[in-house]
Amino acid sequence: MLQKIREGVGRWIAGVILGMIAIAFIFWGVDPSITGGVFAAKVNGEDVSLIDFERAYQAQQAQYQDLYRVEMSPDIQREMRLSALEGLIRNRALLQRVESEGYRISDDRLIEEVRLRPEFQVGGEFSLDLLRSRLITEGISEEFFLDLQREQIALLELQNGVARSVFITPTEFARYIQLYQQEREIAYTTFEADNFRDQVELDASEVLSYYENNLEQFYSEESVDFEYIEILRSDIATDIEVTDEILQSYYEDEQYRFETEEERRARHILINSPQDDPEAEARALEVLARLESGEQFEVLAAEFSEDAGTSGQGGDLGWVSRGLLLGPFEDTLYDMELGEVQGPIKTNFGYHIIRFDEMRAGEVQSFDVLRDQLVVDYQNARAEEIFYNTANDLADRAFDAFDELESVAADIGYPLQTFTGLTRTGSVSPFINSTQLIETAFSNELLEQRENSTLVEIESDHVMVLRVIEHHLPSQEPLEVVQSRIEEDLIQSLSSSLAEVAAENFLAQVEELLSQTALPQDNEEIANVTDQQADDITLSGEDPNGGMIARLALLATEQGGIWTEARWIERTDSTIPAEILGAAFSGQQEQDQPMSQRTFLIGGDHAVFTVFGLRAGNEDSLTLIEQEQLKNQLGQQMATYELTSYVGEVRQKATVRIPEAVIDPPLF
Numbered sequence: 001m002l003q004k005i006r007e008g009v010g011r012w013i014a015g016v017i018l019g020m021i022a023i024a025f026i027f028w029g030v031d032p033s034i035t036g037g038v039f040a041a042k043v044n045g046e047d048v049s050l051i052d053f054e055r056a057y058q059a060q061q062a063q064y065q066d067l068y069r070v071e072m073s074p075d076i077q078r079e080m081r082l083s084a085l086e087g088l089i090r091n092r093a094l095l096q097r098v099e100s101e102g103y104r105i106s107d108d109r110l111i112e113e114v115r116l117r118p119e120f121q122v123g124g125e126f127s128l129d130l131l132r133s134r135l136i137t138e139g140i141s142e143e144f145f146l147d148l149q150r151e152q153i154a155l156l157e158l159q160n161g162v163a164r165s166v167f168i169t170p171t172e173f174a175r176y177i178q179l180y181q182q183e184r185e186i187a188y189t190t191f192e193a194d195n196f197r198d199q200v201e202l203d204a205s206e207v208l209s210y211y212e213n214n215l216e217q218f219y220s221e222e223s224v225d226f227e228y229i230e231i232l233r234s235d236i237a238t239d240i241e242v243t244d245e246i247l248q249s250y251y252e253d254e255q256y257r258f259e260t261e262e263e264r265r266a267r268h269i270l271i272n273s274p275q276d277d278p279e280a281e282a283r284a285l286e287v288l289a290r291l292e293s294g295e296q297f298e299v300l301a302a303e304f305s306e307d308a309g310t311s312g313q314g315g316d317l318g319w320v321s322r323g324l325l326l327g328p329f330e331d332t333l334y335d336m337e338l339g340e341v342q343g344p345i346k347t348n349f350g351y352h353i354i355r356f357d358e359m360r361a362g363e364v365q366s367f368d369v370l371r372d373q374l375v376v377d378y379q380n381a382r383a384e385e386i387f388y389n390t391a392n393d394l395a396d397r398a399f400d401a402f403d404e405l406e407s408v409a410a411d412i413g414y415p416l417q418t419f420t421g422l423t424r425t426g427s428v429s430p431f432i433n434s435t436q437l438i439e440t441a442f443s444n445e446l447l448e449q450r451e452n453s454t455l456v457e458i459e460s461d462h463v464m465v466l467r468v469i470e471h472h473l474p475s476q477e478p479l480e481v482v483q484s485r486i487e488e489d490l491i492q493s494l495s496s497s498l499a500e501v502a503a504e505n506f507l508a509q510v511e512e513l514l515s516q517t518a519l520p521q522d523n524e525e526i527a528n529v530t531d532q533q534a535d536d537i538t539l540s541g542e543d544p545n546g547g548m549i550a551r552l553a554l555l556a557t558e559q560g561g562i563w564t565e566a567r568w569i570e571r572t573d574s575t576i577p578a579e580i581l582g583a584a585f586s587g588q589q590e591q592d593q594p595m596s597q598r599t600f601l602i603g604g605d606h607a608v609f610t611v612f613g614l615r616a617g618n619e620d621s622l623t624l625i626e627q628e629q630l631k632n633q634l635g636q637q638m639a640t641y642e643l644t645s646y647v648g649e650v651r652q653k654a655t656v657r658i659p660e661a662v663i664d665p666p667l668f
Contacts, residue, residue, distance in 0.1 A: 040085055042657040043092040048085070053662065056084040065435055081663050090647055091155065093654040098154045105150045105157075113153055115309075162646055163639035168631060174619060176634050180571065181617020186584050187549070187566035188576065188609035189506060189556040190601065196498040196560065200491050207486050211479050218477045221423040224441050225470040227405055229398075229414050231390055233461035237383035242375050250378045251367050258365040261322065265358040266333055267297055267315035269343075270307040273350040284344035284351035291341055297355050306350070319360065329354070391463045395455040398465040403451050405467050418469075431458050440466065447471050496604035499560075503598050503606040506559040510552060510596045510610060552610070566612055577601055580609050587611065 040053035273280035298314030305311040336356040343353030397408045409416035446468045556563040583599045596610040
């Protein structure tokens with residue numbers, strides 16, 4: 001397999017192309033194939049690697065910590081372990097289904113997918129150097145990546161197969177348009193809780209009663225007060241002095257960064273022959289003679305070259321620099337003149353005929369052009385060095401001082417700072433990213449022994465050491481401390497209740513008024529009235545329903561609501577509250593009968609809306625492009641539904657065994 005991949009990019013190049021690195025890089029670290037047989041689950045008798053599970057679980061943990069910056073509860077940890085394992089189980093069951101159906105990924109398909117991966121391309125062309133560096137960095141075996149790529153392609157093919165099986169009938173599409181493009185004529189009134197605050201009256205007994213009945217809510221969080229010394233690389237960089245002499249020396253030391261190597265573009269024709277072969281050499285000489293007689297290099301490469309990776313491109317090797325090609329080939333190419341043809345050149349892969357097509361000369365950017373960049377680079381590099389050395393010095397001195405930081409601060413010339421009230425949940429913290437800080441501050445060594453901490457990394461450029469000076473256990477908060485909070489909660493709750501009562505009263509008035517009023521007999525008439533006479537209705541209070549809309553607006557104001565005039569809206573309208581929009585389009589409306597409803601809004605507000613009319617969508621009103629876009633949209637929705645159902649069915653039929661310790665690991 002690896003030999004075929006070498007041939008796919010030109011067997012004259014040494015190297016191996018491996019896996020879909022974008023997907024595989026989520027599995028960090030060592031290849032699980034070299035570890036033992038402990039499993040996280042068995043799916044139809046096949047193991048799901050415990051290492052794969054731990055990697056997936058750790059990835060979810062890291063994502064959670066980045067989002068919420070708080071310690072995970074045992075329940076969340078258990079749910080996260082279940083989620084990570086379930087994803088691996090479903091993947092394993094799907095791969096087994098693919099295999100049982102006899103589907104296989106050919107070597108040619110694997111090679112094609114690898115070569116097209118953007119992660120391996122530089123300037124739109126495949127780069128072996130980039131590939132090698134990524135693999136070396138990750139330290140994962142070639143076989144593991146090949147296997148992983150085959151699996152991912154197989155799953156992708158399964159997904160595409162299910163998606164392609166979806167079809168939409170004209171009747172289904174017409175019904176979809178009727179619903180998706182449907183419009184409803186809606187008027188609504190909002191009752192904001194804040195507008196009812198002045199109607200709320202509290203007395204001390206209500207506050208006291210709430211406090212006594214909810215004592216469990218009024219405990220202070222466990223917290224610590226601590227002193228600390230911090231070092232930020234950004235503070236160091238701004239104080240670094242820069243002179244022309246320093247910059248010139250730095251430029252000379254780093255000049256390799258500002259140089260571009262000479263690159264050459266060539267074409268070749270390869271006649272395969274790992275060993276010396278007079279017959280192969282003779283064929284190469286024949287091709288060379290035809291070139292010298294005036295035939296096109298590209299045409300002969302397509303006809304005779306046995307390098308499958310380049311013959312289809314007329315033998316084009318792309319841009320290459322020194323060190324990428326094999327010895328004799330590279331030596332010859334870099335001795336050639338532009339436009340020259342040479343050959344046959346013998347390498348381990350056979351006989352080559354080479355044509356040198358283009359050259360990009362290497363260059364060195366001048367000091368004057370780079371000066372501003374050099375200032376920034378030098379300050380950052382020097383700051384990094386000072387930051388690293390100072391951080392190590394801080395850690396060593398804090399360790400030696402053991403349980404006091406005052407002398408450490410004086411010795412290194414950094415201020416000793418204090419923070420009070422760091423909570424175990426991180427709700428109160430001096431830094432956004434405080435996970436490591438909290439873990440350290442609430443460790444036994446700092447809480448009980450009051451030792452100096454080891455070096456704590458807040459960010460990659462921000463470190464600190466700390467010492468706990470006070471530990472505050474949760475305690476009952478006195479009424480005077482929480483009284484203002486209770487009062488605000490009560491006022492907000494009672495204001496929301498008053499808004500709800502006003503909304504209920506208004507809804508009753510709306511329903512009574514609508515029941516007494518004869519509405520137009522069809523939606524089109526309502527639409528015409530709304531579009532053409534809305535301004536007159538609003539200003540004069542006269543409309544086809546005897547001033548009904550004007551009376552509704554007046555009643556809304558009397559109940560303390562904010563009236564919004566009726567208008568036609570679509571499902572995707574973003575100008576009205578989402579709760580009203582969702583409720584208005586989820587309700588069933590009888591033909592020619594208005595529908596009124598109350599709904600709760602986020603934040604304690606309430607709303608009452610009335611749907612006066614309904615207009616079904618019509619595909620004839622859409623352009624062909626719009627219709628095609630909606631067909632694609634519907635197809636994607638149906639494909640997602642079908643794929644979800646298929647995956648669920650495969651998972652349900654699988655026989656799965658999960659060791660109890662995987663989901664609920666022992667504490668020791």
